Amino acid sequence: MTSVAKIPVIDISDDNQDQAQVAKELVEAAIEHGFIYIKNTGKAIPVEDVDAAFELARKLFKETPVEEKQACTIQKNNRGWSAMHYETLDPKNQRVGDFKEAFNFGEPSPTNHLQQPIPPTISSAEPFISRFHTLCHHLSLRLNTLLGIGLSVSPPDFFTSAHLRENGASGTILRLLYYPSLSSLTSQSQGHEVSRTSVKEKEDVRAGAHSDYGSMTLLFRLKGQAGLEIQTREGNWVPVPVCPPGTENDPQPPILVNIGDLLSYWTNGLLRSTVHRVVFPGAQANGSGQEGQEGKGNSLVEGESGEGERYSIAYFCHPVESMKLEPVPSERVRAFGEENGKAVVNGEKKMLTADEHLNMRLQASYLKLYEDENKE
Numbered sequence: 001m002t003s004v005a006k007i008p009v010i011d012i013s014d015d016n017q018d019q020a021q022v023a024k025e026l027v028e029a030a031i032e033h034g035f036i037y038i039k040n041t042g043k044a045i046p047v048e049d050v051d052a053a054f055e056l057a058r059k060l061f062k063e064t065p066v067e068e069k070q071a072c073t074i075q076k077n078n079r080g081w082s083a084m085h086y087e088t089l090d091p092k093n094q095r096v097g098d099f100k101e102a103f104n105f106g107e108p109s110p111t112n113h114l115q116q117p118i119p120p121t122i123s124s125a126e127p128f129i130s131r132f133h134t135l136c137h138h139l140s141l142r143l144n145t146l147l148g149i150g151l152s153v154s155p156p157d158f159f160t161s162a163h164l165r166e167n168g169a170s171g172t173i174l175r176l177l178y179y180p181s182l183s184s185l186t187s188q189s190q191g192h193e194v195s196r197t198s199v200k201e202k203e204d205v206r207a208g209a210h211s212d213y214g215s216m217t218l219l220f221r222l223k224g225q226a227g228l229e230i231q232t233r234e235g236n237w238v239p240v241p242v243c244p245p246g247t248e249n250d251p252q253p254p255i256l257v258n259i260g261d262l263l264s265y266w267t268n269g270l271l272r273s274t275v276h277r278v279v280f281p282g283a284q285a286n287g288s289g290q291e292g293q294e295g296k297g298n299s300l301v302e303g304e305s306g307e308g309e310r311y312s313i314a315y316f317c318h319p320v321e322s323m324k325l326e327p328v329p330s331e332r333v334r335a336f337g338e339e340n341g342k343a344v345v346n347g348e349k350k351m352l353t354a355d356e357h358l359n360m361r362l363q364a365s366y367l368k369l370y371e372d373e374n375k376e
C-alpha cells in the first residue's frame with residue numbers, strides 16, 4: 001500500500017466550534033507535521049474564485065506570448081515572471097533549475113492596484129488578482145490568530161498584528177505555478193540538454209527540495225494532479241494527497257497550509273518548517289534524492305496522476321518587512337527554545353527584521369538574478 005503523508009484536516013469555518021480547541025489542533029499539527037489541511041467549504045475563499053485563479057494561470061502560461069512575460073521578468077523585489085529553470089530551489093542537488101514557470105504578484109496598493117507590470121493578456125484581471133490576494137490575506141490573518149491562541153501568546157493577536165497591511169509593506173506574494181508534463185519535454189528544453197529519458201533517470205525535479213521562507217504558505221491544488229511530496233522526520237519522501245480522506249465530497253480540495261522558516265525561527269523551532277519538493281511522480285528515487293542512490297519510483301496516490309501538466313497556486317505570507325522578530329511572548333515558545341538551545345531571538349545574535357530574513361533566503365535560490373546584478 002502506498003504510504004502517504006498523514007496530515008490532519010482542520011475545519012476552521014464553523015463559528016459555533018470551540019475556537020480554543022480548533023487553535024489547539026492547528027498548533028499541534030504545526031508542531032508535529034508543519035503541514036495542515038484546511039477544509040475548503042468555500043466560506044473563506046469562494047469556490048468560483050479558486051476556479052477563476054486557475055483559469056487566470058492557464059491564460060498566463062498558455063496564451064501569453066513569451067515576450068510579454070519577459071517584459072515582466074522577476075526583480076529583486078521578488079515580483080514578476082520566473083521562466084522555466086530560472087529558479088533552483090535545491091542548488092546542491094539539482095543539475096538544472098526547477099522544471100516550472102511561475103509568476104509572482106506582490107501585495108496590491110491600498111487602492112487595490114498591483115505595484116508591478118503584468119502582461120497585457122491578463123491586465124483586465126488586475127481587480128481579481130487584488131481581490132484574491134486580499135481573500136488569502138484575511139485567511140492568513142485568521143490562521144495567525146489561531147496560532148497565537150493555541151500557543152497562549154499574550155496578546156493572542158501578536159502574530160496577526162505583525163502581518164496587518166496597515167502596519168506597512170511586506171514581502172507577501174501570490175504565486176501562480178505551472179509545471180509542464182513529462183511527455184512535453186523534448187531533447188531541447190529552453191536551451192538545456194534535458195531529454196525525457198534523462199529526466200526519468202536523474203534527480204531532475206519540478207521544484208527542488210526546500211522549505212518556504214515566510215511565516216506560512218497557503219497552497220491551492222487541482223484534483224488528480226500529483227507531484228507534491230514532504231520529507232518525513234525519518235528522511236523519506238511521501239506524497240501529499242490533494243484530497244485526503246474526508247474531503248472527497250467538499251466543493252474544493254482543502255487548502256494546504258505549511259509553516260515557513262520565518263515562523264519556525266520566530267518560535268525557536270517549535271513550529272516546524274518541513275522540507276518539501278515537487279516531482280515527476282514515478283521518476284525519482286525514494287531515498288534522500290542524492291545522485292547514485294537506487295530506489296523505486298515515487299509512490300502515487302490513488303486517483304492521482306503524474307503524467308500530465310500541473311498547476312498550483314501558492315500564497316506566501318510574510319510579516320510587515322520592518323517587523324523586528326522579537327521573542328514571542330509565549331511560555332511554551334520560550335521554554336522550547338531554552339530546552340533545545342534554540343532561543344536564537346533571545347540570544348546575543350542580532351535581532352533580524354522580516355525583510356532581512358527574507359533577503360537572506362532569496363539570494364540563495366535566485367543565484368542567477370543576484371549574480372547578474374553583481375556584474376552590472
Ligand SMILES: O=C(O)CCC(=O)C(=O)O
Nearest residue numbers: 177207212228278312314
Ligand atoms: O506546487 C506545489 O505543490 C508546491 C510549490 C512549492 O512548494 C513552492 O512554490 O514553494
Ligand SMILES: [Fe+2]
Nearest residue numbers: 210211212276
Ligand atoms: Fe514550497
